[in-house]
Amino acid sequence: MKEILGSHVSFSKDKQLLGSVLEALSYHSNTFMFYTGAPQNTTRLPIDAELTSLAHNLMDKENINIENVIIHAPYIVNLANPKNYDFNVSFLKEEIRRAEQLGITKIVLHPGSHVGLGIEEGIKNIATSLNDIITSTQKPIICLETMAGKGSEVGSSLEELKAIIDKVELKSKIAVCIDTCHLHDAGYDLENFDDFLKNFDQVIGLEKLLVAHINDSKNEICSHKDRHENIGYGKIGFNIISKVVHHSLLKKVPKILETPYIGEGKDSNPPYLFEIEMLQNNKFNENLNLEVTSYYTDHKNK
Ligand code: FE
Ligand code: FE
Ligand code: ZN
Numbered sequence: 001m002k003e004i005l006g007s008h009v010s011f012s013k014d015k016q017l018l019g020s021v022l023e024a025l026s027y028h029s030n031t032f033m034f035y036t037g038a039p040q041n042t043t044r045l046p047i048d049a050e051l052t053s054l055a056h057n058l059m060d061k062e063n064i065n066i067e068n069v070i071i072h073a074p075y076i077v078n079l080a081n082p083k084n085y086d087f088n089v090s091f092l093k094e095e096i097r098r099a100e101q102l103g104i105t106k107i108v109l110h111p112g113s114h115v116g117l118g119i120e121e122g123i124k125n126i127a128t129s130l131n132d133i134i135t136s137t138q139k140p141i142i143c144l145e146t147m148a149g150k151g152s153e154v155g156s157s158l159e160e161l162k163a164i165i166d167k168v169e170l171k172s173k174i175a176v177c178i179d180t181c182h183l184h185d186a187g188y189d190l191e192n193f194d195d196f197l198k199n200f201d202q203v204i205g206l207e208k209l210l211v212a213h214i215n216d217s218k219n220e221i222c223s224h225k226d227r228h229e230n231i232g233y234g235k236i237g238f239n240i241i242s243k244v245v246h247h248s249l250l251k252k253v254p255k256i257l258e259t260p261y262i263g264e265g266k267d268s269n270p271p272y273l274f275e276i277e278m279l280q281n282n283k284f285n286e287n288l289n290l291e292v293t294s295y296y297t298d299h300k301n302k
Contacts (some may be wrong), residue, residue: 002030002280003245003246003251003255003279003280004030004031004065004068004251004252004253004254004255005029005030005031005214005245005254005255005257005276005279005280006024006027006029006030006031006032006033006068006254006255006256006257006272006276007024007027007029007032007033007256007257007258007259007270007272007275007276008032008033008034008072008256008257008258009023009024009027009029009032009033009034010023010034011034011035011036011037013045015051016047016048016051016052016055017047017051017052017055017056017102018051018052018054018055018058020032020034020055021055021058021059021062021064022058024064025058025062025064026273027270027272027273027276028273028276028277029064029272029276030063030064030065030068031064031065031068031069031070031254031255031256032064032069032070032256033069033070033071033072033108033256033258034070034071034072035071035072035073035074036071036095036098036099036102037074038074039072039074039075039076040074040075040076041074041076042074042076042077042087042091044094044095044098047098047101047102049101052101052102052103056103066103066104066105067105067106068254069104069106069254070104070106070107070108070143070177070211070254070256071095071098071099071102071104071106071107071108071140072107072108073092073095073107073108073109073110075110077091077092077109077110077112078112078113078115079092079109079111079112079125079126079129079130080111080112080113080114080115080117080121080122080123080125080126080152080154081112081113081114081115081117081122081125082125085129088129089129089132089133092109092129092133093133095107096133096138096140099139099140100138100139100140104140105139105140105141106140106141106143106175106210106211106254107140107141107142107143108143108145108177108211108213109142109143109144109145110144110145110147110153110155111126111144111145111147111153111154111155111160111161111164112125112126112153112154112155113151113152113153113154114152114154115152116152119154119160122152122154123154123160123163123164123167124167126154126164127164127167127168128167130142130164130168130174131167131168131169131170134168134169134170134173134174135170136170136173138173140173141172141173141174141175141210142173142174142175143174143175143176143177143210143211144161144164144165144174144175144176144177145176145177145178145179145182145213146158146161146176146177146178146179146182146183146186147179147182147186147226148179148181148182148185148186148223148224148225148226149185149186149187149224150185150224150225150226156182156186156224157186158199158200158203158204159203161176161204162203162204165204165208174208175208175209175210175211176204176208176209176210176211177210177211177212177213178200178209178211178212178213179212179213179215179258180212180213180214180215180216180217180236180241180244181213181215181216181217181226181227181228181229181234181236181258182213182226183196184217184221184235184236185217185219185221185222185223185224185225185226186222186224187221187222188221189221190236190240190241190244191240193240193243193244193247197247197249206249209250209253210253210254211253211254211256212244212250212253212254212255212256213255213256213257213258214231214241214244214245214255214256214257214258214279215228215229215231215234215257215258215259216228216229216230216231216232216233216234216235216236216237216241216259217229217234217235217236218234218235219235220235221235228258228259228260229259229260230259230260230262230271230275230288231257231259231271231275231278231279232278232284232285232288233288238278238284241279242279242282245279246282257271257272257275257276259271259272259275262288262289262292262293263292263293269292269293269295269296270292271288271292273292273295274288274291274292274295275288
């Protein structure tokens with residue numbers, strides 16, 4: 001049985017969702033995640049209905065379940081900071097509408113950074129904004145991501161995420177996305193992943209775990225750095241990550257790689273085809289770098 005496993009892909013101006021599906025298929029993915037525009041800005045183009053329907057036909061044919069496909073909200077939207085409140089709220093309302101137009105039911109959101117206001121104030125601001133954003137009739141569920149605790153990030157512990165969820169009125173529209181790199185950098189030992197899930201179930205409830213980001217980490221546990229590494233090449237290691245991917249309690253949870261491209265600048269290539277292969281087969285590839293580079297060099301020469 002294949003796991004529900006894919007990667008971050010791009011969403012281009014000219015091909016939109018159809019381009020994202022094609023890119024995901026090129027990695028042998030059965031799910032994917034994308035930003036509806038650049039992750040670092042909030043310029044967004046209208047959704048093209050024709051491209052969307054072509055994308056849906058292709059997903060049907062290739063057995064990609066749209067319920068497993070994820071939108072990531074841009075990371076510059078900071079709900080913990082009351083500055084830009086109106087813009088943030090209206091942008092995320094629009095993002096929910098775009099997700100609905102695309103047929104996508106899950107949006108991953110970084111809770112935000114409190115920028116010196118303190119965790120409690122941050123949590124309050126996030127919940128207030130979410131209550132202004134979320135409506136009972138919307139289809140997409142907002143999945144708050146577990147953060148590494150870099151700077152003044154809110155949401156680096158399950159208790160902080162729980163505190164936000166507790167303040168959100170429409171609880172069926174709010175859930176959680178775990179990120180293995182962020183959890184490790186925040187101080188969670190993934191070697192005892194069963195214990196982590198038990199803890200998650202006690203604090204938040206496993207039914208709220210709807211998405212998992214699968215990344216290795218460049219740094220030691222509890223480093224609060226948030227620098228992703230290729231699978232098996234970082235401080236978490238292949239065996240622990242593979243156990244997460246194949247965990248029986250996460251069978252239905254879509255898993256998304258956000259690992260770095262291999263190579264420098266414009267010559268760099270995506271590692272996902274090979275990382276997905278090694279995770280699906282539970283077999284570490286010690287030649288990842290070489291195989292990725294030669295695969296895409298061959299591809300470009302054809
Ligand atoms: Fe993220
Ligand atoms: Fe992530
Ligand atoms: Zn990250």
